[in-house]
Amino acid sequence: MLKENVFQVIKSSIVEILPEISTNQIVISVSLQDLGANSIDRMDIIIKSMERLGVKIPLVELAKVNNIQGLVDILYEKASA
Amino acid sequence: MxxxxxxxxxxxxxxxxxxxxxxxxxxxxxxxxxxxxxxxxxxxxxxxxxxxxxxxxxxxxxxxxxxxxxxxxxxxxxxxxxxxxxxxxxxxxxxxxxxxxxxxxxxxxxxxxxxxxxxxxxxxxxxxxxxxxxxxxxxxxxxxxxxxxxxxxxxxxxxxxxxxxxxxxxxxxxxxxxxxxxxxxxxxxxxxxxxxxxxxxxxxxxxxxxxxxxxxxxxxxxxxxxxxxxxxxxxxxxxxxxxxxxxxxxxxxxxxxxxxxxxxxxxxxxxxEISGGALVLDGNRLSDPNEAGEIRAMEIALSQAQINAIDVSYINTHGTSSPKGDETELKAIRKVFKRKTSDIWINATKGFTGHCLYSAGVIEAIATIIQMNEGFVHPNINLDNPIEYDFKFCGKELSQADIQIALSNSFGFGGINTSLVLQRIE
Known part of the structure; x- marks a missing residue:
């Protein structure tokens, strides 16, 4: 599992929850909020990505994440563990 | 006021x-x-x-x-x-x-x-x-x-x-x-x-x-x-x-x-115009209809609306196609309207739409308003042999009808009876 794969999974979850976003708009440095995701969309994207990667992370551990890069890092860490 | x-x-x-x-x-x-x-x-x-x-x-x-x-x-x-x-x-x-x-x-x-x-x-x-x-x-x-x-x-x-x-x-x-x-x-x-x-x-x-x-x-x-x-x-x-x-x-x-x-x-x-309506309970947790409750709902709705039973020309019934429910509703209508039942158009929109449960009352109010404004009563498409003969059931085709005042009934499990009075606006 590469970090790039994790990023791809997150991208596919984003476009599923927010169909008006295209994958090439999603750069790793932005936050989900920057892409127009509301609080519930953000949770949906995270849960969907976790499901696709087969990882289970207590949501409190995601509190410090503030952009997609942070999300990639924590999901990558759990997926590789 | x-x-x-x-x-x-x-x-x-x-x-x-x-x-x-x-x-x-x-x-x-x-x-x-x-x-x-x-x-x-x-x-x-x-x-x-x-x-x-x-x-x-x-x-x-x-x-x-x-x-x-x-x-x-x-x-x-x-x-x-x-x-x-x-x-x-x-x-x-x-x-x-x-x-x-x-x-x-x-x-x-x-x-x-x-x-x-x-x-x-x-x-x-x-x-x-x-x-x-x-x-x-x-x-x-x-x-x-x-x-x-x-x-x-x-x-x-x-x-x-x-x-x-x-x-x-x-x-x-x-x-x-x-x-x-x-x-x-x-x-x-x-x-x-x-x-x-x-x-x-x-x-x-x-x-x-x-x-x-x-x-x-x-x-x-x-x-x-x-x-x-x-x-x-x-x-x-x-x-x-x-x-x-x-x-x-x-x-x-x-x-x-x-x-x-x-x-x-x-x-x-x-x-x-919505002229009045009533909601009354039977004090019954089961699914069976209750004639007395249905009578009270219709009578209170008419009295709230200050309408005489004699002036009602159409009833959009609850009419679900349930034997007990249909019989009970006709009995209740007969008690409220007495001999006038042979002059009141009666149909059941559920014959087309099925029983839409929560939305039935709204859908049937809409059907009632459409019929009042367009001057017709819709058919009872499957009414081949009515269970009673002294009612003015709509036939299998549309009939022209002049409806000024209508009643729309809805009854629910748990002894919940409701009736609304609707009036055409010229």
Missing amino acids: KERVVVSGMGAISSIGKNINEFTDSLKVGRSGIGRIRNSFDPPISVSIAAEIHDISFDSYLEGCAEYSGIPPGFTNEVRQCARRAPFAVQGSISAATEAWSRAELFKNSLAPDRVGIIIAGNNLTEHYQYGLYEKFKQTPEYLSPTYALHYLDTDQVGTISEIFKIRGEGFTVGGASASGNIGILKGFQLIQLGLVDACMVIGSMAHLSPMELQGFYNIGAMGGKRFSNEPEKACRPFDMDHEGFIYGQASGCLILESLKSATARGIAKLA
């Missing part, structure tokens, strides 16, 4: 039409929406017939809406973003509400948001949605969609629709089983009478039942469809000797109720 209350807009999506025009055409020509259930269930259930909404996605509905009068640019996009992942029942409510809001000219001729209310009629609105998630939940609860916490609530409809239509007055759901729609109209009527709002959107929510509710209704003995299982359009037969129980139907309906004062000030067409 209480405010007089009129209907200033209506919208519906049902098995017999995706808007009011299509619904009206179906009523006129006697087009039934009842057929075989298209999706199979795992495990299979005992119910195979229903009046389902088919062949329309929320997206294509929204595209069609762009033709409605006064829809602002960007509206359909906003709605899509707000509700594309919402359960089917919520999307149905939004669809009916959009048509009603447009017909009431509220997109261009708006009211102060805090003077508009919203009532969602129906209870347990998310059964199908919940059932659909259960299998996965049993495997991995961690992956349950977070939106579940919003969507499972009946009040999700209040939130979503108030956001879309920028409604800021009172808003809540009312539950009364199959009488929910009438209760919603009655409560909206009272909010306006009390002067708490100037207009109230009343939505009869679709009952999107899961296989478990369908089987439950079957097991309790309430459902028909056995004898005519190969001719589904004949299965719903209110007041016919061969009636054997209700047929499940899907529909979302919306009425915009408005004070006469407000509708006059806005200079819009008034579709009908």
Whole structure:
């Protein structure tokens, strides 16, 4: 599992929850909020990505994440563990 | 002095039409929406017939809406973003509400948001949605969609629709089983009478039942469809000797109720007046109908409306095609109207739409208003051999009719009886 794969999974979850976003708009440095995701969309994207990667992370551990890069890092860490 | 209350807009999506025009055409020509259930269930259930909404996605509905009068640019996009992942029942409510809001000219001729209310009629609105998630939940609860916490609530409809239509007055759901729609109209009527709002959107929510509710209704003995299982359009037969129980139907309906004062000030067409209504209980937790309760509902509705029984020319019955329910309702009507029953047109919209449960009252109020304004009574398409002969049942074809004052009945499990009085506005 590469970090790039994790990023791809997150991208596919984003476009599923927010169909008006295209994958090439999603750069790793932005936050989900920057892409127009509301609080519930953000949770949906995270849960969907976790499901696709087969990882289970207590949501409190995601509190410090503030952009997609942070999300990639924590999901990558759990997926590789 | 209480405010007089009129209907200033209506919208519906049902098995017999995706808007009011299509619904009206179906009523006129006697087009039934009842057929075989298209999706199979795992495990299979005992119910195979229903009046389902088919062949329309929320997206294509929204595209069609762009033709409605006064829809602002960007509206359909906003709605899509707000509700594309919402359960089917919520999307149905939004669809009916959009048509009603447009017909009431509220997109261009708006009211102060805090003077508009919203009532969602129906209870347990998310059964199908919940059932659909259960299998996965049993495997991995961690992956349950977070939106579940919003969507499972009946009040999700209040939130979503108030956001879309920028409604800021009172808003809540009312539950009364199959009488929910009438209760919603009655409560909206009272909010306006009390002067708490100037207009109230009343939505009869679709009952999107899961296989478990369908089987439950079957097991309790309430459902028909056995004898005519190969001719589904004949299965719903209110007041016919061969009636054997209700047929499940899907529909979302919306009425915009408005004070006469407000509708006059806005200079819009008034579709009908709500003159009165009643909600009374039998004190009975079971499913059986009660003649005394039905009589009280009709009598109190007439007295609230200050209408003499003699002046009623049409009754849109509860008429579900349930033997006991049909018989009890006719007995109650006979007690209220006495010998006059042979002069009052009687039909049952459920013969076309199936029993839409929570939305039935709203859908049937809409059917009543259409018939009053267009001067006809719709056929009873499956009434071959009426269980009683001293009633003026509509025949198998449409009849011209001059209806000034109408009654619309809805009764629900748990001894809930309601009746509404509607009047034509010249």
